[in-house]
Amino acid sequence: MKKSDVIxxxxxxxxxxxxxxxxTHFLEYFNLWTSAHPFIMxxxxxxxxxxxxxxxxxxxxxxxxxxxxxxxxxxxxxxxVLGMGICMAMIIFxxxxxxxxxxxxxxxxxxxxxxxAGELSWGKVGVAFTVSVAMNSxxxxxxxxxxxxxxxxxxxxxxxxxxFFTPIKMEQIIxxxxxxxxxxxxxxxxxxxxxxxAHTITFLLPPNxxxxxxxxxxxxxxxxxxxxxxxxx
Numbered sequence: 676m677k678k679s680d681v682i683x684x685x686x687x688x689x690x691x692x693x694x695x696x697x698x699t700h701f702l703e704y705f706n707l708w709t710s711a712h713p714f715i716m717x718x719x720x721x722x723x724x725x726x727x728x729x730x731x732x733x734x735x736x737x738x739x740x741x742x743x744x745x746x747x748x749x750x751x752x753x754x755x756v757l758g759m760g761i762c763m764a765m766i767i768f769x770x771x772x773x774x775x776x777x778x779x780x781x782x783x784x785x786x787x788x789x790x791x792a793g794e795l796s797w798g799k800v801g802v803a804f805t806v807s808v809a810m811n812s813x814x815x816x817x818x819x820x821x822x823x824x825x826x827x828x829x830x831x832x833x834x835x836x837x838x839f840f841t842p843i844k845m846e847q848i849i850x851x852x853x854x855x856x857x858x859x860x861x862x863x864x865x866x867x868x869x870x871x872x873a874h875t876i877t878f879l880l881p882p883n884x885x886x887x888x889x890x891x892x893x894x895x896x897x898x899x900x901x902x903x904x905x906x907x908x
Contacts, residue, residue: 683730
């Protein structure tokens with residue numbers, strides 16, 4: 676274990692410990708802030724956690740948590756904005772998919788939404804799985820491709836903030852993307868094999884725990900996309 680690993684672990688512990696000390700009321704405040712300001716909190720959760728996930732992905736693939744041109748701060752900004760998009764998508768699909776199921780099944784209005792909000796049952800599992808499949812089939816491919824584009828833009832500009840705020844050469848980047856890796860790894864494996872079940876679990880949890888679980892999944896997402904970006908196929 677390297678010195679950087681020890682420092683990284685100590686920082687993670689220092690951040691997580693307040694959540695497990697009841698006297699600090701940190702978890703209570705966290706839930707209150709999330710409820711009152713869901714998009715702002717989503718920005719910071721994903722800016723921190725998903726960026727940490729990418730740093731872990733870099734550690735796994737290159738043995739370091741940061742390197743020249745990696746661009747931690749630009750990546751954090753991108754993840755913050757994408758985190759707000761994820762928050763929006765969860766709201767839309769949690770409301771829209773149950774309504775869709777009611778239309779196609781002929782159920783009483785509000786029945787599917789009540790199942791999703793109710794106690795654990797096979798009906799709730801079915802609705803949660805459908806919400807997850809819809810969100811990850813419709814939203815996730817666009818989301819992950821956009822991340823790939825911004826990631827390439829950051830690398831092309833040396834990981835600097837100044838370079839990050841230059842116009843994105845969208846056409847050039849899209850043409851040069853490794854679509855084989857994007858299709859075979861991200862779309863065919865990550866989404867159906869991991870994100871379908873992972874977000875099914877997310878939508879089965881109570882709302883306050885959904886927030887925490889989604890934030891933790893941000894770390895996994897950062898690792899996955901970082902490895903996908905570095906993987907040559």
